[in-house]
Amino acid sequence: MQTCTIKTVPSKTFYIETFGCQMNAHDSEKVVGTLVAQGYSQVETVDAAGLVLYNTCSIRDKAEQKVFNRLQNFKREAGKGKIFGVLGCVAQQEGEKIFDRAPHVSLVAGSASYTRLGEMLVQLEAGNRRVTGLSLDTDQTFDTPFTRRDNPHRAYITIIEGCDKSCAYCVVPFTRGPERSRTSESVMAEAGQLGEQGYTDIQLLGQNVNSYRDPSAAGWDFATLLGRVAGIAGIRRVRYTTSHPRDFVKPIVDTMDANPVLCDHIHLPVQSGSTRVLGAMDRLYTRDDYMRRIDWIKNAKRRYSLTTDIIVGFPGETEEDFQQTLDLMDEVQYDSLFSFKYSPRPNTSASRMEDRVSEEEKQRRLVIVMERQRAIQIRRNAEMVGGIQEVMVEGRNHALGQWIGRTSCNRTLNFTHPDTNGNDLAGRYLSVRVTRSGPNSLVGESATVV
Ligand code: 5AD
Numbered sequence: 330m331q332t333c334t335i336k337t338v339p340s341k342t343f344y345i346e347t348f349g350c351q352m353n354a355h356d357s358e359k360v361v362g363t364l365v366a367q368g369y370s371q372v373e374t375v376d377a378a379g380l381v382l383y384n385t386c387s388i389r390d391k392a393e394q395k396v397f398n399r400l401q402n403f404k405r406e407a408g409k410g411k412i413f414g415v416l417g418c419v420a421q422q423e424g425e426k427i428f429d430r431a432p433h434v435s436l437v438a439g440s441a442s443y444t445r446l447g448e449m450l451v452q453l454e455a456g457n458r459r460v461t462g463l464s465l466d467t468d469q470t471f472d473t474p475f476t477r478r479d480n481p482h483r484a485y486i487t488i489i490e491g492c493d494k495s496c497a498y499c500v501v502p503f504t505r506g507p508e509r510s511r512t513s514e515s516v517m518a519e520a521g522q523l524g525e526q527g528y529t530d531i532q533l534l535g536q537n538v539n540s541y542r543d544p545s546a547a548g549w550d551f552a553t554l555l556g557r558v559a560g561i562a563g564i565r566r567v568r569y570t571t572s573h574p575r576d577f578v579k580p581i582v583d584t585m586d587a588n589p590v591l592c593d594h595i596h597l598p599v600q601s602g603s604t605r606v607l608g609a610m611d612r613l614y615t616r617d618d619y620m621r622r623i624d625w626i627k628n629a630k631r632r633y634s635l636t637t638d639i640i641v642g643f644p645g646e647t648e649e650d651f652q653q654t655l656d657l658m659d660e661v662q663y664d665s666l667f668s669f670k671y672s673p674r675p676n677t678s679a680s681r682m683e684d685r686v687s688e689e690e691k692q693r694r695l696v697i698v699m700e701r702q703r704a705i706q707i708r709r710n711a712e713m714v715g716g717i718q719e720v721m722v723e724g725r726n727h728a729l730g731q732w733i734g735r736t737s738c739n740r741t742l743n744f745t746h747p748d749t750n751g752n753d754l755a756g757r758y759l760s761v762r763v764t765r766s767g768p769n770s771l772v773g774e775s776a777t778v779v
């Protein structure tokens with residue numbers, strides 16, 4: 330670590346912008362809590378901040394470019410005494426190279442080092458302008474009592490950090506380090522506290538929650554943890570993300586079936602419908618293995634929404650492989666999906682593969698996936714018209730005079746409500762009759778008296 334002293338933090342104010350996944354969003358809640366506990370206050374603009382933090386994502390090249398654009402835009406601000414920090418996946422991936430590319434940056438720290446965040450802040454306050462936290466050599470998770478949650482009703486809980494898989498396209502094992510599970514005791518204590526504080530909706534987080542393994546003597550697996558969290562007083566909904574089909578075992582579906590608190594939604598990223606491409610991706614399952622899991626879900630007692638992630642244009646993906654992905658989409662009939670053009674990432678084995686699919690072809694395939702899925706969603710959502718759904722109210726769309734709700738099956742359901750007393754319904758659970766549907770959301774009416 331180099332040291333060169335210039336001005337200290339002008340005021341203990343900070344601004345943070347977060348990119349990427351829910352893990353990152355939740356890391357930011359913990360980072361904010363830690364900063365506040367050290368006497369900092371959060372401000373809403375870069376202008377008002379002494380310390381500017383970017384919690385970054387490097388899953389695709391585009392996400393990575395965003396942070397360098399931001400740093401470029403605010404370069405001149407550093408001269409006015411502002412301190413810049415890069416956190417998260419780009420920080421871990423690029424490391425000290427960030428200081429060369431953006432010399433006005435003073436802090437570079439990956440998520441596996443956040444347990445040292447307090448100490449790193451002290452170094453910054455002491456005037457150190459090259460502070461780093463880049464070690465991946467940890468068996469710790471970032472547990473803090475200071476989490477500043479953004480939402481008063483829904484709360485994230487990390488159950489496992491890092492990833493031990495080595496999917497050929499994926500940068501995560503390099504940016505988030507090896508798998509570390511929290512003890513079931515600490516997860517249950519956090520969930521219990523959240524229930525007492527009035528949170529009703531819990532989302533369990535991890536890069537691969539299915540491979541959760543309690544490090545304490547209790548030795549719970551993921552299905553056991555899921556069932557136990559769902560049993561906590563006050564908790565009405567539990568979701569989890571994200572799953573890996575290889576580790577998605579039947580007891581998970583059985584546990585969900587046995588407990589309606591576990592939401593009617595399963596996100597099971599398939600990536601490709603071609604066994605050959607899945608092999609090249611090192612996904613550790615075949616198309617048939619994947620479809621067996623879909624069968625468990627479709628034969629379950631409840632109807633679950635199914636969503637997935639798809640990558641088009643992986644190196645060597647032929648037209649025939651691509652057709653198999655479309656065919657799988659037709660077979661599964663996903664309720665929603667995220668589709669991505671393959672983007673080569675540093676250090677990954679796929680970045681060294683030949684037989685790249687051209688940008689134009691990737692774009693063509695992406696558009697086909699999106700159009701095919703849009704037609705499926707129009708049909709799936711239309712099937713829900715006339716039915717009753719329970720929603721948790723998330724907010725109000727004043728312009729449309731509607732409330733925004735989320736169903737257990739993870740759909741947005743915008744609805745009207747007869748209440749004219751100006752009650753804030755956010756956080757309430759209401760029954761809503763679905764009256765109309767579109768490709769991405771539902772519309773309905775609630776008659777529930779509040
Ligand atoms: N290129 C394109 N998409 C990717 N994803 C992960 N890595 C890449 C990459 N290099 C997608 C996968 C994953 C989702 C979070 O992002 O579909 O499930």
Ligand code: SF4
Pocket residue numbers: 348349350351352353385386387388417418500501504505
């Ligand atoms: Fe992005 Fe992956 Fe890091 Fe999440 S874990 S921020 S998706 S690179």
